[in-house]
Structures are given as structure tokens and as C-alpha cells.
Amino acid sequence: MSIVRIEDLSHSYGSHRALDQVRLHLSTGVTALLGPNGAGKSTLLGLLSSSLRVQRGTIELAGLDPVRDARRYRRAIGFLPQRFSVPGHLTCAEFLELTAWWREVAARDRRELVRGALRSVALEQRGSSTVRALSGGMQRRLGIAQALVNAPDVLLLDEPTVGLDPRQRAGLREVITELGRTRTVLVSTHLTEDVAALAHHIAILDRGRVVFRGAPAELTTTPAPTAADLDRAYERLVGDGEPW
Known part of the structure; x- marks a missing residue:
């Protein structure tokens, strides 16, 4: 069953068409989004996260439209941008409480959702640790936790393993794989190791x-x-594009 339906989606910046009649259906599991630089991946994530407004075509998330049903749509998604930073003096729990507040999570639910988000990314013992005390891999896990704190049905992750060492990437892949068991997860990545380890769909x-x-x-x-x-299949398909 498709949770997210994208139909005939086009988007332009002036005379440049970044997306041209894109059609995708996303269901439960992990979908890897690949493409050369400039292929439109960031634009697609921007539209799905509702940070960009749809110009032509439609996006629906379980029947919700990102413009007509803006507040409910945003509550149903979690987004980890590629560049993610948090004030280092905050504890993990404080940061997630703040995130839950501005995402309009009811006060009575925040503490439990914060605990659940930390548990989902294996940071349940780090709630009282400051962000600056976390390793790079733990900070990326915290980024996923902030995307989870409103209990979304859909997760959008932009290059979640970028800048991590092999051991940290492996740990984060395990987290994403587990999340994909119950959610729709779209991962933009240029690492074929991630795709081979994570993706149900490409x-x-x-x-x-x-x-x-x-x-x-x-x-x-x-x-x-x-x-x-x-790698070989990708090169055959998009052999004359820019590097990933």
C-alpha cells in the first residue's frame, strides 16, 4: 500500500526545470533516492518536507495535501536535512523537548515521545548528555531522533551517513533498517554501500x-x-551524468 503518492510533479527555478513530471509511490520500508548532482533530489525532498511549495502536480501523504492540509501533513513527516546542527550546551533530552514543542506535540505526550525517540536510535542512556559530548555518529542519530519525536509516519533523511566512519555508518544503517520495518523512509544518499545494506526500493x-x-x-x-x-548498474543507466 502506498503511503506517499507523487503524481506528475514538476518544479522550476526560473527557466530551469528541476523536476519534470515525477511520479513515485512510496510504501512502508526504505527507499533509496539516487541521482547525479543537479538531478533534482534536493528539490524533491524540499517539496516532500513542505519547505518548498508545489508548483505543478500533486503530493499526497495518506490522503493529506501539503498545502490544503499543511499542519496535519507536517505532523505526519520527520525530516533530517544533510546539514544539521544543535546548540552544543543543550542536553539530548532538552533539544528533543524543544523540537517536540515547536512541532506542536501535546505537552502531555512530549516526555514519552522523547524517550521513545532516544530509544529508537539507541541513545536512551544519553538523554542527560550534552550535544557537544556526542560523537559524530551519535549526533547523526540525534538528528534522526528529532525527526522521530512527533511520531511521524514518513521519514525523509538527506545523506544521513555523510561524514561518518565505517563503524558509525554501520550502526546508523542498523537504526534506519529497524525504522523501515514500520515506517516509510526515503533516504537520499550517494553511497552504494548504504543502498545495498538498507534499501527495499530504489x-x-x-x-x-x-x-x-x-x-x-x-x-x-x-x-x-x-x-x-x-555501481555498475547505475553507471550504465546514468553514465553521462555528474558524479554522485
Whole structure:
């Protein structure tokens, strides 16, 4: 069952068309969003997060429109941008309480949702730690926790493992995999290791158009594709684009 339905979505910046009649349906599980630089990935995430206004086409999340049903739509999503920072003097719990407040989470529910968000990203023992005391991997986990604190149905994660060492990336992948069991998760990434480890589905954008959507095995025609398999299949499909 599709939770998010994107139909004929187009978006332009002046004379430049960033997205051109994009059609995607996202269901429970992890979908990896791939594409060359300038393919339209950031624009698509901006539209899905409602930070950009839809110009042409439609987006629906369980029947909610991002303009007509703006408040309910925003409550149903969680978003981790690629560049994410938090004042270092705040504790993890304080930051999540503040996030829950501005996302209009009812006061009676905030404490429990904060505990649940920390537990979901394996930071339940770090609620009283200051942000500056966290490692880079823990800070990215905290970023996912802030996306979870309003108990959303849909998570949008922009390059969640960027800048992490291999061990930290592996830990964060485990968190995202677990979240994908019960939620719709869209992960924009340029790391094929992430795709091979995480993705139930792949969507590839090139020059604003969807050029592939399907399972990793459909892209590579191998039953259990590795990162190298995905690299080769991607290059065949988008061989003349800019690097990831």
C-alpha cells in the first residue's frame, strides 16, 4: 500500500526545470533516492518536507495535501536535512523537548515521545548528555531522533551517513533498517554501500526525471546485489551524468 503518492510533479527555478513530471509511490520500508548532482533530489525532498511549495502536480501523504492540509501533513513527516546542527550546551533530552514543542506535540505526550525517540536510535542512556559530548555518529542519530519525536509516519533523511566512519555508518544503517520495518523512509544518499545494506526500493533521478524505480535486484538483475553491482548498474543507466 502506498503511503506517499507523487503524481506528475514538476518544479522550476526560473527557466530551469528541476523536476519534470515525477511520479513515485512510496510504501512502508526504505527507499533509496539516487541521482547525479543537479538531478533534482534536493528539490524533491524540499517539496516532500513542505519547505518548498508545489508548483505543478500533486503530493499526497495518506490522503493529506501539503498545502490544503499543511499542519496535519507536517505532523505526519520527520525530516533530517544533510546539514544539521544543535546548540552544543543543550542536553539530548532538552533539544528533543524543544523540537517536540515547536512541532506542536501535546505537552502531555512530549516526555514519552522523547524517550521513545532516544530509544529508537539507541541513545536512551544519553538523554542527560550534552550535544557537544556526542560523537559524530551519535549526533547523526540525534538528528534522526528529532525527526522521530512527533511520531511521524514518513521519514525523509538527506545523506544521513555523510561524514561518518565505517563503524558509525554501520550502526546508523542498523537504526534506519529497524525504522523501515514500520515506517516509510526515503533516504537520499550517494553511497552504494548504504543502498545495498538498507534499501527495499530504489528511485533514480536524472535531469529531473525518474529513470528507474524498483527493487535493487531489478536494477542489477542479480538476486542479492552488492555495492559494486549497484555501481555498475547505475553507471550504465546514468553514465553521462555528474558524479554522485
